[in-house]
Amino acid sequence: PGQQVAANGVPVVDIVAPNARGISHNRYSNFNVGPNGLILNNSAQISKTELGGYVAGNDNLQRSGAASLILNEVTSASSRLQGYTEIAGAKAQLVIANPNGISCDGCGFLNTARVTLTTGTPNLGSDGALNGFSITGGALSIGSNGL
Template identity: 50%
Template structure:
């Protein structure tokens, strides 16, 4: 049992002194619900459900319904909470990133949870960076929820990330990257991408409630539906600005190039308000056999190799730049179609 529950309650006036309709500003019924939800929390672990913490400033709890809780590290002066892991995976039940600086936070995945003690003096984080420093790829099979104040969520794993039924709650901006995060004076400056692949498989990815969803990787494989509001994929061996996503190609180190920068199978459609796909490596193509639908804006496609399309539609413009183009199906543009080869 989480001893913080006892410490929290022991510091409060006794509820038995007199009959009252509320306690700590909460109705009795709400308090009873909170206590029922947290009474059976397990002890804080160094690992749980495929999550192994690598730095002492990050800790793990578990909600009453079994959902893992990550008490994120204290953010620095730039609002960045930098958390490192040997393993970082999300099961079907999901995971909660505890960004709550208040005594309690209400969550969709687990109801009320106790606030994060690491944030007691600092306040909540603006950016939550979860970096994997071992050689183990990440499997994201459920929802990641930010408890408390909303924050940008970044999962960085050079050895690969697979999403199969993943999604995000209370995170206005989400980035999945196989690049190494590079900090400058406490701020996340860029992603140094040398390797790795991000794959969308099986049950796909639902980021329709996320303002901006981004994939930054050496190569991307879209084998299931990806839904987003504003979707950006930057593929190639690059230094990618963490804010603007502008990519600068890194000098060729002789490493083997992927066959395709972005490979979308017939089952791997991308549906978003606006879509931007960029493949920067010379001679490495982009193959889009799945549907590419932008229902609220433009589609921008930039490939430093051959670009193949099957079914592309945008309510705005479709802007294409590629070394060569193979359009094997219809391309619909609501306002303008611009092609440069």
Template identity: 50%
Template sequence: MYREFNVDSKGVVLNNSPSDLSHATLGNIAKNNNLTNGSASVILNEVTSNRASSLNGFIEVAGQRADVVIANPNGISCSGCSFINTNKAILTTGKVTFSDTGAIASYDVTGGKLSIDKNGMDASNSYAVLLADAIAINGTVNATNAIVAAGNFTFDNGSGAITSAGKAATARQYVYPEYSIDISNLGGIKANSITMVGNNLGFGVRNKGAIVANTSLSLTSFGSLTNEGSIASNGMMTQVLSAGNFKNTGNISSNNIALLNSLSSISNSGTISSTGNLLVNASGNIENTGKFKAASTLSVMTNGNLKTTYGSNLLSDNQLTV
């Protein structure tokens, strides 16, 4: 545990070796005498004071690869932070809970802000896990795989299951919307698989940047969902679900099957396309002034009204169902 945990541009090395070792650039590193039972599989860096953490350099595990956890309920900012020789890079403002065996059981998030700033986060050889009440992404997150979860929730460390606490927005927050996850036009996420969840009821998820998934993409908002940037998935499945209104003024593209579902309304003035099947469903109205396009089957379903305007398109190279 730490009273404060910060990393400057010079970076930091976490010694996970029970024996002396030679580092390619740092030279000889003496063994960590605390590792009497061998190398750790998880290195937990937990802040217990009221000070936020600033991460502006590399964090390297010397010795055996391990998960690196930085837990600070006061907030975490990363600008140019990178992770070397790590399996998972976990940044959280949640409380760490443990099992009877002493392993990390879950993270309980009830507050705190996590920001990825202009120099981004490099976890290109790691699994990036970002868990906080509010997440602002103003730089690019590069990772092998990524989980981004915001709001009040519990994250099961073993299964990866996310359980929402059901926190609802206040009346003022409904009038002046707030975003659990907010990606600016300078921000983005690039990974093989990407899972994003905004857990608070009535709080939105907004993307103005670039989200690129190579294998699978799942994006869920318990409030509204707004895309003003680009969302691209090159894998088999793209799933986008919003409990509130879904609004797209940007571009959403899928390389195979795309499922877009809103429990409220859908407004599209951009382009939503799939080289395979595109399934669009809304419990409320659908208004399209842009393009829905599928190379195979395009299905557009609504329990409300479907409104299209002059110049808009519903295009399918195979089968169109409305």
């Protein structure tokens, strides 16, 4: 995925183009959300967000259009979610999958129909569908600032 920054400093991730099943599979070595939040850009056009005001369009989506499911797969350190994650543009389901663990302490989600936090590794079928997760460990914790 690409990155930009909103005018007020909130980080913006330009998600990768979705596959034929509408899944944008984004891979990260580290994925954290600070107190100021994070915007996942699911629009090829300029869009207005709650967290960052107007953000530029995501060039990765010019041909494909928006994703219906944004899969964020993390491959190394555990994730700390300390602020809101907002999907810019079209509403989509959001999955954050980190087998090393996820800590939510003041996290929240905007413009998404469904959120899945898992310590599993995603299983994608040959047709590109998300068929589930392989879970072998990891911890999902909710801190004192809640979800």
